[in-house]
Structure formats: structure tokens, C-alpha cells
Amino acid sequence: MSVGLNAFILVAGLLFAIGFLGVILRRNTLVIFMSLELMLNAVNLALVAFSRYNGTMDGNLFVFFIITVAAAEVAVGLAIIVALFRRRQSVMVDNLNALSR
Amino acid sequence: MLDLLFYVFSAITLIAALVMVLNPNAVSGAMAMIVSFVGTAALFVLLEAYFLAILQILVYAGAVMVLFLFIIMLLDVDKSEKAFPSDKLTLLGSFVGFALLAVLVASTFSGGHLPEPTLLPVLENPTGTAAGIPFTTSAKSFGYSLFTKYMLPFQVCGFLLLAAMIGVIVVSKKHEQGNS
Numbered sequence: 001m002s003v004g005l006n007a008f009i010l011v012a013g014l015l016f017a018i019g020f021l022g023v024i025l026r027r028n029t030l031v032i033f034m035s036l037e038l039m040l041n042a043v044n045l046a047l048v049a050f051s052r053y054n055g056t057m058d059g060n061l062f063v064f065f066i067i068t069v070a071a072a073e074v075a076v077g078l079a080i081i082v083a084l085f086r087r088r089q090s091v092m093v094d095n096l097n098a099l100s101r
Numbered sequence: 102m103l104d105l106l107f108y109v110f111s112a113i114t115l116i117a118a119l120v121m122v123l124n125p126n127a128v129s130g131a132m133a134m135i136v137s138f139v140g141t142a143a144l145f146v147l148l149e150a151y152f153l154a155i156l157q158i159l160v161y162a163g164a165v166m167v168l169f170l171f172i173i174m175l176l177d178v179d180k181s182e183k184a185f186p187s188d189k190l191t192l193l194g195s196f197v198g199f200a201l202l203a204v205l206v207a208s209t210f211s212g213g214h215l216p217e218p219t220l221l222p223v224l225e226n227p228t229g230t231a232a233g234i235p236f237t238t239s240a241k242s243f244g245y246s247l248f249t250k251y252m253l254p255f256q257v258c259g260f261l262l263l264a265a266m267i268g269v270i271v272v273s274k275k276h277e278q279g280n281s
Binding site for chain 1: 103104107111114115118119121122127130131134137138141144145147148149150152153156157160161164165168169172173175176178183184185186192194195196198199202203206207209210211213215217218219220221234235236237242243246247250251254258261262264265266268269272273
């Protein structure tokens with residue numbers, strides 16, 4: 001394969017930028033959370049590319065740990081969103097302004 | 102051939118991610134997200150990280166996205182609420198921020214002024230344990246690394262999963278009357 005490391009990092013960076021756009025643009029907490037997952041995924045792609053082009057296994061192991069932590073994070077985050085919805089009947093970030101009052 | 106596959110899978114991943122971000126319907130967004138995760142898994146296969154590609158599909162496209170879809174359908178939120186902010190300045194700021202980040206990444210990594218390392222040969226079956234474990238395609242090196250070099254992070258991960266499980270049970274338990 002003649003595609004270089006920089007092409008993979010470019011794709012990972014653009015994926016990260018798209019996730020960032022989702023975090024700052026959307027109002028739905030669930031979609032913001034999905035965009036966060038997208039950003040984690042972009043970092044995973046960059047780590048695997050670095051690992052492959054560096055010839056060591058460490059990047060792949062880091063991705064393994066990131067996937068584990070992301071799974072735990074999703075479980076806790078979704079539980080928090082469900083608890084929030086139970087309390088406020090909304091998951092839109094504009095309605096979650098209890099600290100400003 | 103592999104180059105063409107790289108471009109196809111990168112395009113699928115990026116376009117699906119954009120659809121997820123810009124689609125006002127959260128369920129369609131989650132579906133696009135699954136496509137994006139599978140595209141990333143295909144890129145992992147191109148990088149010869151087969152174990153991680155399978156893990157990506159099992160954990161992300163499988164478990165995580167099913168959990169997301171389940172919660173989206175359970176809460177049933179997109180009925181009348183607007184998906185995007187109505188404030189013009191917020192919209193403009195979001196897209197300018199995105200454009201800045203995208204231009205930064207594109208100009209850094211596509212100019213050809215950074216060194217381009219060449220692909221190293223992949224060992225089919227690793228032998229010996231040097232300081233850095235060499236890149237292999239076998240799942241054996243994962244197990245070996247997890248139980249030698251990364252023993253402590255592995256244990257911490259297990260503890261983290263336990264803590265997350267207990268946290269979820271505590272957070273999602275219904276509060277008793279007068280307690281909340």
C-alpha cells in the first residue's frame with residue numbers, strides 16, 4: 001500500500017473536526033455524546049496508524065484500553081442522561097441551565 | 102488496489118460522520134454513526150490491525166450503538182424540538198470553528214512537507230521480547246503485552262469497568278420519596 005502515514009492522520013484529524021462540529025453545533029445531549037464517541041474514534045484511528053508505521057504494538061494496546069474506557073463511559077453517560085430526562089423531561093442542552101438561576 | 106480501498110473507506114467514514122452531525126433526526130444519525138464505525142474498522146483492516154477491527158465492530162458498532170439507539174428510542178426526544186440552535190451567531194461560530202480546525206489539519210498533513218515513513222514489514226509470529234513489542238497481526242501479541250508490559254493498566258481497566266457498573270446502578274436507581 002503506497003498510502004502514507006500522513007493520509008491516515010489527515011483522515012483522523014478531519015474525523016475529529018467533524019466530531020468537534022457535532023459537539024458545539026447540536027442541542028441534543030445524545031447527539032453530542034455520539035459526537036464525543038466520534039472524536040475518540042478519530043484518536044483510535046490515529047493511534048493505529050502511528051503504531052503500524054512505527055512498527056511497534058503499543059499504539060494498538062492503547063486503542064484496546066481506549067475502547068474499554070469508552071464502553072464504560074458510554075454506560076455511565078447514558079445512565080446520567082436517562083436520570084436527567086427523568087428529572088427535567090428534556091435532554092436539550094438549552095433547557096439544562098439549573099446553575100444559571 | 103489497496104490505495105483505492107483506502108480512499109473509498111475514508112470517504113465512507115467521513116461522509117457518514119458528517120451525515121450523523123448534520124442530520125436533525127437522532128435515529129438516522131445513529132445509523133450513520135454505525136456506518137462510520139464500520140468504515141473505521143475497514144481502515145483498521147487496511148492498517149493490518151485485524152483484532153482491533155473486529156473489536157471495533159463488536160464493541161462500537163455493536164454494543165455501544167445499540168445502547169445509544171435504545172436510549173434514543175426510550176426517551177423519544179425529536180418530536181418538536183429543534184435540532185440546531187436558532188441563534189445565527191452560534192451557527193456561524195460553530196462552522197467557523199470547524200472550518201479552522203479542518204483547514205489546520207488539512208494544511209498540516211497534506212502539504213507533503215512532513216516526513217513520510219514507509220511501511221515496515223509485519224511479523225507473522227513474533228519471537229523474543231525486545232524493549233518494544235514489534236507490530237504483528239496475531240492476537241497472541243495482544244495477550245502477551247496485556248499480561249506483561251501493560252499489566253497494571255489492564256487491572257485498572259477491570260476495576261474501572263466494575264466502578265462504571267456500580268455507578269450506573271446507583272445513577273439509574275429510582276430515588277425514594279423524600280430522599281431526592
